[in-house]
Amino acid sequence: MGSVLALSGAGRQNWPFSSETPPPQWDTPPAYWDTPPRWERRDGRLPNPGSFHALHRSCKDVFPQQIEGVKMTVNKTLSSFFKASHTLHLSAVSPSQYRFHVEHRHVDSHGKDSDSPVLIGEMDSSGSLNAHSLLHLSERVRAKAVFQTQQAQFVTWQFEAEYRGSDFTAAVTMANPDILRESVILVAHVLQSVCSGLVLGGELVYHRGRHDEGGILTLAGQYTGPNWVATLNAGKGGAHASYYHRANKQIQVGVEFEASTRTQETTASFGYQMELPEANMVFRGMLNSRCIIGGVLEKRLSPLPATLLMGAFVNHRGDKLQVGLGVSVG
Amino acid sequence: MGSVLAATPPPPTPSPGGGGVLGGTGLLSVPPGFSMPPVSPVPPPTSPGQAAGESASPPSNPGTYEECHRKCKEVFPMQMEGVRLVVNKGLSNHFQVSHTITLSSMADSGYRFGATYVGTQQTGPAESFPVLVGDMDNSGSLNAQVIHQLTRTVRSKIAIQTQHHKFVNWQCDMEYRGGNFTSAVTLGNPDILIGSGIIVAHYLQSISPALALGGELVYHRRPGEEGAVTSLIGRYTGSNYVATLTLGGAGAHASYYHRANDQLQLGVEFEGSTQTRETAVSFGYQLDLAKANLLFKGSVDSNLVMGAVLEKKLQPLPLSLALGAFLNQKKNTFQCGFNVTVG
DSSP states (O other): OOHHHHHSTTOSOSSOSTTSSSOHHHHSOOOOSSSSOTTOOTTSOOOOOOOGGGTTHHHHTTSOOOOOEEEEEEEEEOSSSEEEEEEEEEOSSSOOEEEEEEEEOOOOTTOOOOSSOEEEEEEETTSOEEEEEEEEOSSSEEEEEEEEEETTEEEEEEEEEEEEOSSEEEEEEEEEEETTTTEEEEEEEEEEEEETTEEEEEEEEEEEOSSOEEEEEEEEEEEEOSSEEEEEEEETTEEEEEEEEEOSSSEEEEEEEEEETTTTEEEEEEEEEEEEGGGTEEEEEEEETTSEEEEEEEEEETTTTEEEEEEEEEETTTTEEEEEEEEEEO | OOOSSOSSOOOSSOOOGGGOSSOOOSSOOBOTTSOOTTSOBOOOTTSOOSSOOOOOSSOOOOOOSGGGGHHHHTTSOOOOOEEEEEEEEEOSSSEEEEEEEEEOSSSOOEEEEEEEEEEEEEEETTEEEEEEEEEEETTSOEEEEEEEEOSSSEEEEEEEEEETTEEEEEEEEEEEEOSSEEEEEEEEEEETTTTEEEEEEEEEEESSSSEEEEEEEEEEEETTEEEEEEEEEEEEEOSSEEEEEEEETTEEEEEEEEEOSSSEEEEEEEEEETTTTEEEEEEEEEEEETTTTEEEEEEEETTSEEEEEEEEEETTTTEEEEEEEEEETTTTEEEEEEEEEEO
């Protein structure tokens, strides 16, 4: 995700938000690869480039999510706005938990954003809360608020305002503002469609504590081809490059390179996704420069409204294995 | 319970009992009592009166001593951990080979190669002798068994097990099957130089078509000490149930197996040991949905251990998938794993 969390103490959050980050509908314009590429519009004008967080998303979606232990999810759609889901997770490495997830979101058949606010909340059996809300203040302005608690303590409270112009996006985020401790993290994003296929932008992160303050500037660029996307983020905090390629209707490939000056580490990953819609199956595999190999198989058990997930991750260097099974009903 | 050294050494690649996973090519079969992974164990049809108890005729051979509790034990699921891939390949009617790759975080990951040879001397429709089974690990540990039918009534077995380069188990046994009784003598780890070894003698007699009684005597000797443990066993076979009780110096073991219908089998087991001074009660069930190619085994323990294993044959591929999970409420641990068997 954005560097907001990378700077704050929370860093890589200890528990993932369901199994996906905030649903792609918020952040990306619908990318339908079967219809004309998204960077072409009928009237010849440049399209909106989407949000900054979504730059690397198409590559990240190819990689399998780490699963561990046994997870049982029951999804229930209560109305066209309201969806609830219960998740029971039995795990070997972390304590087992029950999670309740609720969404208030109007899902249109076209997938377009409607005017109703989007509210997503998730509560853990240990009392940890994760809440997202997205409001459309006007046709072009959106406001977002995110709250995360770890049991009784607030870990993240973040507010964002985003303006979507015709061919640019600008966003300002304020994360963990604390008047008592006089600390705050401010992030400004700008993304501009320069020409068809090319998007350039930047991110400025300013953090201020009682005793220190600093800023980091990162430049971003994304070039979209007919069936591929290449993205690069480079700045003082590190570099992140990703390449996504759609070979055919079934195979998608992603390559990612991350380097961080803070931790002085680099990682290169290769991932692929294979879809077999006739077999109702999706397989995602990945290979890492940290000698981590993982694969996750998702199969829809056709007459039943259930999905079976099986995955394993092997860390050859540390000699560790994680096996996970999941059943999703509804 | 029973013998200190079971006459069947721990199977080299533990496979779920009952052969539910294996495709059962029907080419090779090993008589039960000699559980070997790559070959599906088929109960010998030539020795009736074994647990079915349908015969109203004079009591026939009661089977072997080790098998008395087996029917109940086969109902229970096996603990699975990590990922395992098994590839079985039948090279001919007599020869079968298996490759196993195990990835596990608790036990050792490795590769294992196993080979089974079944000879040409056929004693029954599903049995052939001699049977040679070998299994080698990527660290050099070997498991080997040779089973041979010496005469019509005498069967012999030699089993050897090594851990890396050291010999851990070496035993030889001889079994005599009479008209209505079975007796067996096993010599385990005999070491003439040190003067140590274990001798186990089994005897099982059919009193009536349903009732079988028997006993076991284990004598072990080490330089400086020697001892013996005796146990008595009784087994009653009903129309769709088997109840077995073993009582002896080492403790008690009672098991009850019930076949409710074609799909459901239940087992209840009680074990008490005088050595560890502990008792445990387990309840297990097996649900067999042949139409869905599904086999489900579940178990609950008095130690608050719950486990389940689901096995499914993925037709039309010769592939079998097993998913298993075990949860220990008392210790708050959880284990899950899956196996894929090809061929």
